[in-house]
Amino acid sequence: MSKKTEKSYFDRVHSWGRISSVTALCVLLMFPLSICLYYNVFPPINGVLQGLLKLIPTYWTVAVVEVIVYTPMLGAGGTYLSFVTGNIANLKLPCAISAMEGAKVKANSEEGEVVSTIAIATSAIVTTAVLAIGVLAFAPFLQAFTESALLKPAFAQVLPALFGALGAGYFIKHWRISFFPIIVMIIVLVFAPTMGASTLLFVGIVASVLGALLMYKKGWI
Amino acid sequence: MFNLNDPMLYVFAAVVILFVLAQSVFFLMKAWKRGKELGIDKKKLRNVVSSSALFTVPSALSVLATVIALAPALGLAIPWVRLSVIGNLMYETTAAEAAMEAMGHQGGMAVPVSDPVIYAGIAWVMSLGICFSLIILPFVAKPLNKKFMSAGKKEEKAQSDDGTKKKRGLGGFINDHATPAIFIGLIGAFIARAIIGAGKAETFGDGAGVLSIITLVVAIVASIGFELLAKKLKLTWLEPFVMPIGMIIAMIAAIVFFNVLPEDIALLEWRG
Known part of the structure; x- marks a missing residue:
């Protein structure tokens, strides 16, 4: 395959991604606008700004960090899809990692790009379908299902289940670089037990990359 | 009287959801085609789809549980949109609480919103609060991605x-x-x-x-x-x-x- 073809594929993905991101932003904002126009009501700007002031310092900072941290891992197509469909750290990224592991491809290869995009697109479609079916077809029974005493422990433990399953194979394969970041994060959590997921992720990723880089420079990995 | 389950709210939500679905299908088809061009075995690609689908279902159910948790106060339309576009299991409950408080909704998550002005305000706060990644992504995704690949x-x-x-x-x-x-x-x-x-x-x-x-x-x-x-x-x-x-x-x-x-x-x- 020629370099030109490869380049043009990535360029095309970025063009589609840019268009779809801007369109998604417009579509997302059309939702509250449609509500305003349909009911002919316009909320006080002060109230909206007050609400935004509570969210923006955290959420917009997290957005910058997430874009920088996740983009290299998700690949081009996966990045645009993930940031539109959300639930990245708890669903899209683990799904992409799992798929790339299963297919035995590297994240920074074109095969990795393809596999990651297919995995994330599938995940987005399945999530959308589950939510749509749940909301539209089972609305009357939904609460009973998701809040049933029987299933509640499973929903409460979805993250340990997900990351335990994902981590098992990964830690065995990369055990040398796994100890340092986990020890760092446990120490961090001992002193700051309520640290938000995004901050902890950032600390974990920085510790992990620096630890691995040091080991690489020393020739240990 | 404002109805949280007004069918029009579901129509507005469905339009947003359909866009997300269309975008996912588009990228899936393009990547599939590229995979075939690269000579990746069809069976391997099919496995990626089926294992990713299976991997997603339990988490998707927990996302659905968050939609339901927000439903008593907001109905299903806003949580459905918020958890389908950019939304996140961990952020949306906090965002909804902050928006309700700022818009003067009394009673928090347990009391249904009955004023369309408050409802619209909450929809604006939750949508604008989470959208920043979509604003910066078109500018930074390509350079970041290229740097990583080329290094x-x-x-x-x-x-x-x-x-x-x-x-x-x-x-x-x-x-x-x-x-x-x-x-x-x-x-x-x-x-x-x-x-x-x-x-x-x-x-x-x-x-x-x-x-x-x-x-x-x-x-x-x-x-x-x-x-x-x-x-x-x-x-x-x-x-x-x-x-x-x-x-x-x-x-x-x-x-x-x-x-x-x-x-x-x-x-x-x-x-x-």
Whole structure:
């Protein structure tokens, strides 16, 4: 395959991604606008700004960090899809990692790009379908299902289940670089037990990359 | 009287959801086509789809649970849109609470919003609060992505030109170790939280405790067990499904242990 073809594929993905991101932003904002126009009501700007002031310092900072941290891992197509469909750290990224592991491809290869995009697109479609079916077809029974005493422990433990399953194979394969970041994060959590997921992720990723880089420079990995 | 279940709200929501679906299908088709051009086996691509779907279902159900948790106050339309576009399991409840408080909604999450002005305000706050990544993404995704891809390739080329693998430059690190290191940082953060993280004192299941450790251990043991089984019996079709199966078994274990263990042990969370 020629370099030109490869380049043009990535360029095309970025063009589609840019268009779809801007369109998604417009579509997302059309939702509250449609509500305003349909009911002919316009909320006080002060109230909206007050609400935004509570969210923006955290959420917009997290957005910058997430874009920088996740983009290299998700690949081009996966990045645009993930940031539109959300639930990245708890669903899209683990799904992409799992798929790339299963297919035995590297994240920074074109095969990795393809596999990651297919995995994330599938995940987005399945999530959308589950939510749509749940909301539209089972609305009357939904609460009973998701809040049933029987299933509640499973929903409460979805993250340990997900990351335990994902981590098992990964830690065995990369055990040398796994100890340092986990020890760092446990120490961090001992002193700051309520640290938000995004901050902890950032600390974990920085510790992990620096630890691995040091080991690489020393020739240990 | 304002109705949280007004069919028009569902229509507005459905338009947004259809866009998301169309975008996902578009990228899936393009990547599939590219995969075939690159000579990736069709069976491998199909496995990616089926294992990813299986991997997603349990998490999607927990996302659905968040939609339901927000429904008493907001109905289903806003949570449905928010959790389908950019939304996040962890952020949306906080965002809804902040928006309701700012718009003067009394009674919090348990009381239905009955004023369309407040409802519209909440929709604006929740939508604008989360949209920043879509604003910056068109500007930074391409340079970031290209830098990451090219760093590894430069190093590969340098090494093949030299005919040696002794160089330990940044490009080689990025090519071989940066992605695993980043993934381990991400996975490790959630594992550390399951071991020693704290949640809200009044909420069950959000902090580290007996049940989070049991779930974690079962997930790890089940995944390793199935991986070994697949390798030993040469069941290649099983390999892509090892992680989703491990996850589902761990969630079933959470249910079983919750019901079998004495209540004070099952509910124990050491840091709240």
